[in-house]
Amino acid sequence: MILVAGSEKGGVGKSTVITNVAVELARRGYSLAVVDGDRQRSTARWAVDREEAGHEPKIFVVEKLGSLQQTLRELDEKYDFVLVDVAGKDSKEMRTAMTAAHQLLVLTQSSQFDLDTLATVDQLIDTARDFNPELRVRGMLTRVSTNAFESESGDAREYLADYPNIEPLRTVLYERKAYRDVVGEGLGVVEWKNAKAAREIRGLVEELIG
Structure with a gap:
């Protein structure tokens, strides 16, 4: 499965989500690649x-800029x-990742500045589904x-409901110091000492693969 974490605004925690989900999936025995x-x-x-x-x-990580579609499809055959x-x-x-992905995870903070970017994301989803209708x-x-x-x-949950293209998850990630603490150690919060953060990531993984 190809999972893309995206947004129209920086600082929402895309790298935090990807690294922590990667660790939890790997600990469960799945093979994976991170792009x-x-x-x-x-x-x-x-x-x-x-x-x-x-x-x-x-954790196997590939750095790739430009068009990602072919790279993602090749990796999807192996992992x-x-x-x-x-x-x-x-x-x-x-844009190119969305044309190959099985799931797009749209991340947003609950501030109005962040929520306002969902209109643009919604348009990108429509465009991507012209090429990838099963996204x-x-x-x-x-x-x-x-x-x-x-x-x-x-x-914010009520605001999300205005966008039928986007299916809201039950899991939310809270502002916890643990997410910052693990970065420099190369760890995920499921390997750390904050049980609440670990439960959030485990809950997210359950929703994504369930």
């Missing part, structure tokens, strides 16, 4: 840190999962406040 299609190379740098630290299981991290903008990498699109809120009285996430 870093973002010039910032966040996922690729994380993979180098993981390899240098000698963590197991190893159970191909996870794709692209830049937070309308890019050639994102499944899921939406997930990220970096949600852990404040017990926060209401933005509820409002």
Whole structure:
């Protein structure tokens, strides 16, 4: 399965999602490849840190810019999962990845600035489905406040419901220090000491593969 994490805005946590989902899938015994299609190379740098630290299981990461369609299809023949991290903008990498993907995971924070970008994403989905009609699109809120009285996430879920192309996930990722702490170690939160963050990633994986 080819899974692309995308958005029209940076800072939503695409690399965080891809690296953490990769670790959890690998720990479950799936074979996988990760494609870093973002010039910032966040996922690729994380993979180098993981390899240098000698963590197991190893995560295979490919860096590729430009058209990703053929690369993703070739990798899909060899691996159970191909996870794709692209830049937070309308890019050639994102558009070509969407034409090959089985699932697109649209990430957004609950701020109005982020939610406003969904209209553009919705148009990109329509275009991608002209070439890939079976593309499944899921939406997930990220970096949600852990404040017990926060209401933005509820409002954001209602906003997502206005876009029938995007199927909202039950899982949300909260703003937790653990997600930042593991990056420099080349780890995922399921290998760390924050049980709440680990449950979020496990829940996300269950939804994505279930």
